[in-house]
Amino acid sequence: MAKVEKKEVAAATPPWKPKPRPIVRLGIVLISHSLLVSVVCCTAGIVALFLLPMLAKNTYISENALMPGSASSMLSNHDISEAERLAKDLTSLNSGAADAGIERRRVLAKYLSDLGVEVGYHKFQSHQNQFHPLHFFSSPDSGLSRENGSCSSYGINVVGIIRAPQADGKEAIVLVTPFNFRKNSSSEALSISIGYAVFSLLSRVSWLAKDIIWLVADSQYGEYASVASWLRDYHIPVFSASSSHNADSCFEGNNINLSREESPGRTEISSGFRRAGTMAAALVLKVTDVKGQLEDTLSVYAEASNGQMPNLDLINVVNYLAVHRQGLRVKVEKFLSVLTWEWIWVLGDTLNFIGKVAGSLNPEWKFGISTPDYVEGTATLASSLYRQALGIPTGPHGAFRDFQVDAITLEISPKVVYTNQGRRNEFILRSARLIEGVVRSVNNLLEKFHQSFFLYLLTSPAKFVSVGVYMIGFALLVAPLPLVAASLYVDANKPEPSSQDPKQKLQINFKPWKWLSAAKQVFTVHAWGVFVSLLPYFISQIPNSTPAAHSIIWFSLSTFGLLVLYLITKSPSKPQKGKWENLKSLTISAVFIGLLLMSVVNFATAQIGALVLVPACLLAQPLKLDIRTASLKTFLRIATNVFISFVAFPPAGFFILKGVNEGFGNMDVGEFWTWLESLWAWNSATYIYIGMVHLPCWVLCLQILLHSC
Known part of the structure; x- marks a missing residue:
């Protein structure tokens, strides 16, 4: 009977095991x-x-409705002469007078009122961006008004609105011109002339399908602050009477009562906040005086907070009109130091040779590039990647991206300071026609920008x-x-x-208990990363302290905090023979998760972080194992690990990058603190990445290298 049962069991068991998928x-x-x-x-x-x-x-225009350059310009010499007259009236006022800023606002408001458009003042209170851990992921300007602020912290923007005759007021295009009403700047007066010439023309045309808003931003407290304050009040009304009362009392004390000021022109000037429709796009116009220019140039700035970029079609329209219609040279920011690297030129020559060989084998393989174009593209690409990774806006246009409005900053530089009136009028005409063409293209849109790319890197204005x-x-x-x-x-x-x-x-x-020590160690180091990220909020409260002192305090407290956490967790760094593989496996897993999460928030930061952390994690191995072997391979691995560990340390990496771009002379310890301060002041996610992902993983890799086996 037992033999029969054994045979039945053997028959029930399959003679083969199923293969895995x-x-x-x-x-x-x-x-x-x-x-x-x-x-x-x-x-x-x-x-x-x-x-x-x-x-x-x-680059190419994805949205056919934009049709850049399809219509002839309507700007006339009368618009240019009126714009020049406004600039002369603004610059003729004495800058040293106490009420010079007030008088300039009145002059500008009068000119706008004479055009028959709606004119208003926007009062705002400026304050510096400060790090606060509870408000980190809010906008840089939280919008919380300080009721006890001094009158010197208030500013006044001048706003003009053209109501489109063929629209219902649901959409608008914004033109921003920063202007310091207290100073007498010829370049800012020139930008006011260009803005007024365009605005004067748009106030008379009948083809407008979107409202036009001209914001003359009071830049005495910073260009970004004035624009951000106006945008915040535009989208998020503040129903607080106390702050408004304080502002009015300040203006009355300075002999200006905006709420009751009237213009002798056609329309009444009001201090009440005026709005138009949803913003379709925004252009920030600036004129800068750069010496040594061989031709009129246009610099385009597009990076906003946390690597956000406007729709590429907006940049394409500006580039097409500037180059093919107005003959301006368009530039985007690049790392000039990259142009001097010999190995980049050698790499460019190699790729150029490979491209020529491939083209000779098959003419359809067209992927060759000339060496100068490759070097220029690399310098521009490096700058675009770095600026996006910083997460700090490169101009006032960044305030618009916080409200999902496509915006760029146009910085026009004349080749010479135009003392000749004819050359000056020609420059104003070309610049104004460029803005007019962009407004015409955006005016043609029936919906917001969506056809082209939002995630991209620039290698040139046209690539x-x-x-x-x-x-x-x-x-x-x-x-x-x-x-x-x-x-x-x-x-x-x-x-x-x-x-x-x-x-x-x-x-x-x-065996899960084998991983308990390594898991506790990884958790402890990342908890320390949270502590290090919050330290600057408390260190910045120390009065009369220099950035260098802040850096030393930050380093000392961070090191002390790491030791305390180890003691609390019963010293997880205690050597355990043969268990460094567990620590490395969990460290690599933490790096992988951190980089993937960061790529969702700011891809450029994740890309740069991967270039440093991935080799550091993969090559990390206890130095004692390599020393025992004592071969050429292990020696190279030791040297590579030491070099990567040095470069991966955030302060060291910062000073290396700064030295490569600007030179290694005059290095100051406080510069790293100033750089970190700019990151947390602008609520850049890169700051969170450095404190909670990069630095803890660097510490874990260092522990793997120093592990006792």
Whole structure:
């Protein structure tokens, strides 16, 4: 009977085991060869990054309704002469007079009122951006008015609104001109002339389908502050009578009562806040005096907070009209130091040669690029990547992106200071026609910008790299992280050799207590990262302290806090022989999660962080193991680990980058604190990344290197 039962059991057991699914088998193969995959992917990711200038595409207009340059300009010499007369009236006032700013506002308001448009004043209170941990993810200007602020902190914007004759007032286009009413600046007066010439023309045309708002922003407290305050009140009305009462009392004390001021022109000037429709786009116009210019140039600034960019069509329209209609040279910011790097020129020559060889083999393979174009594209790409990674707006247009309005700053620089009236009028005419053409194109839109790209990097004013191309390099860099973490997990949980089945390629004997110490250590270091991120709020409260002192205090308290956390958690850094693989696996997992989360908020920050953290994590290995081996391979790995650990330390990386761009002379410890202060003042997510992802992972990699085996 027993034999029959054994036969039945044997018959019930299948003679073969089901094969794992193909995706599982592929995962097993990749994990088993994680070293080779890591080398290939990291190398390909870095190569893909340097190939981006070569893969850049020419810009094009995606939205057909824009039709830039399809209509002839309507600006006349009368508009230019009136604009010049306004500039002369503004500059003729004595800047030293106490009421010079008030008189300039009155003159400007009178000119606008004579056009028959709605004119109003906007009163705002300026204050410096300060770090506060509870308000970190709010806008840089929280909008909380200080009722006990002094009268010297108040400013006044002048706003003119043209109601479109063929619209219902649901959409608007904004033109911003920063102007310091207390100073007598010829470049600012020139920008006022350009803005008034365009505004004067638009007040008479019949083809407007969107309202036009001209904001003359009071820039005495900063260009961004005045624009941000007006935008906040435009979208989020403040129903507080106390702050308004304080402002009125300040203005009355300065012999100006805006609420009762009247113009001798057609319309009444009011201090009540005036609104138009939803903003379709915004242009910030500035004129700067740059010496040594060989021609009139137009610089375009587009980066906003946390790497936000306006729709690419807006930049394309400006570039097309400036180059093909007004003959202006368009520039975007670039790292000039990159142009002097010899190895970049050698790389450009190599890629140029490869492109020529490929073209000779097959004429359809057109991916070659000249060496100067490659170097210029690399310098511009590096600047675009860095500016987006900082997360700090490059101009007043950044305030519009906080409200999801596409906006850019146009900075026009004449080649010479125009003392000749004819040349000056010609410059105003060309600049005003450019603004007129952009307004015409945006006016044609039936909906907001949406056809073109919002995620892109510029390599020149007429070339860009889309997100579908530049994300390949980032994906290749982070792809080895989960594979290496899984490989270390498998190695740390393998059973003893005596009990291991030789036929089983990947066998795991999970013992969770083996990972408890490493998990506690990773958690402790990231908790310390939160502590380090909050420290500046308390350090900044110290009175009469220099940035250098703040830096020293921050470093000392951070080091002391790390030691205290280790003591509280019973010293998780205590050496444990043979367990560094667990710590490295969890560190790599934390880096992978942190980089993926950061790529959602600010892709440029994640890209730069991956270039530093991924090699640091993959190469991290206890130095004692390499010292015991004492070979050329281990010596190179030790040198590489030490170099990467030094560069990955945020203060060291900052000073290296600053030295490469500006020179290594006159370095000051307080400069790093000032840089951090700018990040937290503008609520840049890069600050959170440095404190809660980059710095803790750097500490963990350092602990792996110093681990006792």
